[in-house]
Amino acid sequence: MLRRIAIAVMAVCSWGALHVQAQKNEFFRPKEVWNDTEGNPINAHGGGVLYYKGTYYWYGEYKVGKTVLPSDATWERYRTDVTGVSCYSSKDLLNWKFEGVVLKANPDDDESDLHPSQVVERPKVIYNKKTKKFVMWIHADSPDYGKAAAGVAVSDSPTGEFKYLGGFRPNDQMSRDQTLFVDDDGTAYQFSSSENNQTMHINRLTADYIRPDGTYVRRFIGMSREAPAVFKYGTKYYMLSSGCTGWDPNSAELAVADSIMGEWTVGDPCTGPDAEKTFYGQSTCVIPIQGKKNAYIACFDMWKKTDLQDSRYIWLPLIINPQTQQMTIPWQTEWNLSIFNNKK
Numbered sequence: 001m002l003r004r005i006a007i008a009v010m011a012v013c014s015w016g017a018l019h020v021q022a023q024k025n026e027f028f029r030p031k032e033v034w035n036d037t038e039g040n041p042i043n044a045h046g047g048g049v050l051y052y053k054g055t056y057y058w059y060g061e062y063k064v065g066k067t068v069l070p071s072d073a074t075w076e077r078y079r080t081d082v083t084g085v086s087c088y089s090s091k092d093l094l095n096w097k098f099e100g101v102v103l104k105a106n107p108d109d110d111e112s113d114l115h116p117s118q119v120v121e122r123p124k125v126i127y128n129k130k131t132k133k134f135v136m137w138i139h140a141d142s143p144d145y146g147k148a149a150a151g152v153a154v155s156d157s158p159t160g161e162f163k164y165l166g167g168f169r170p171n172d173q174m175s176r177d178q179t180l181f182v183d184d185d186g187t188a189y190q191f192s193s194s195e196n197n198q199t200m201h202i203n204r205l206t207a208d209y210i211r212p213d214g215t216y217v218r219r220f221i222g223m224s225r226e227a228p229a230v231f232k233y234g235t236k237y238y239m240l241s242s243g244c245t246g247w248d249p250n251s252a253e254l255a256v257a258d259s260i261m262g263e264w265t266v267g268d269p270c271t272g273p274d275a276e277k278t279f280y281g282q283s284t285c286v287i288p289i290q291g292k293k294n295a296y297i298a299c300f301d302m303w304k305k306t307d308l309q310d311s312r313y314i315w316l317p318l319i320i321n322p323q324t325q326q327m328t329i330p331w332q333t334e335w336n337l338s339i340f341n342n343k344k
């Protein structure tokens, strides 16, 4: 009898082990449902990834519930109610643990930027070594996108909870799609689609990263660039971005500059089927892979405008030719970080 029980227990345990193993992600599979370590679809849209002390943290729009097109909408501004900003953690970039909603919606205050009726998009988090605070910037908007503002929240820990400090227009200028970038010298910048999305503003931030310091430049003038994702390779600065067609896809552009507030030149890095439509994705961030030279992941959202919660992710390798420094983002159906093993 005891033997039978022992065999049954072993069988259950090994099934359990197999089951857990089956959930482990071994590959990036762009456009497919991507489950977290609990087996739920990752819900972190328009997101950004921060690396801190051996762990990657992925922050994104936590889109829960029904997608609606407001009855007064004059354009396709499909929306879900604001439920907050989610956070996931990972050591290997493939398997992500849900850390919860780290900036929560505020249903009790209809004046708050975080009220469910508002718009909270493109959260990005950076770490300030001097203040030891994690600083989150969001695109904070009204339901008709007329407010065009940014909001800032801070936390002592990467997994929150973030405290919302408020919203404003950086340098009194409109700010919609946005990202943050910290340079090697610790100076941080906010890139934001301004002037009705026509021109990108590069706003230098104060030493504590919670406000613009008043110095900014207008770049990509009249070029309608959105969804900026900024990174550095060698001594040069790069900005991946999309055009401006709402939730619908268009061509990506990769721009390069010798200095962050200097002049930028552009080209399209995507190759493969549907490259001219960014594989039906829109840029959101570029992740430098720690411990690997010249290895970056270009991250895109594949929006499903009529069911935003089911929007998918397209994470692809950004391949750099070390001789020419030419960068391409080639389509892959399935891949993992070993793709970078032969790259110097």
Ligand code: GAL
Residues within 6 Å of the ligand: 046, 076, 077, 078, 121, 122, 177, 226, 227, 244, 245, 246, 247, 282
């Ligand atoms: C896109 C933008 C998204 C969202 C959407 C709303 O252009 O990149 O973040 O704001 O418009 O239609």
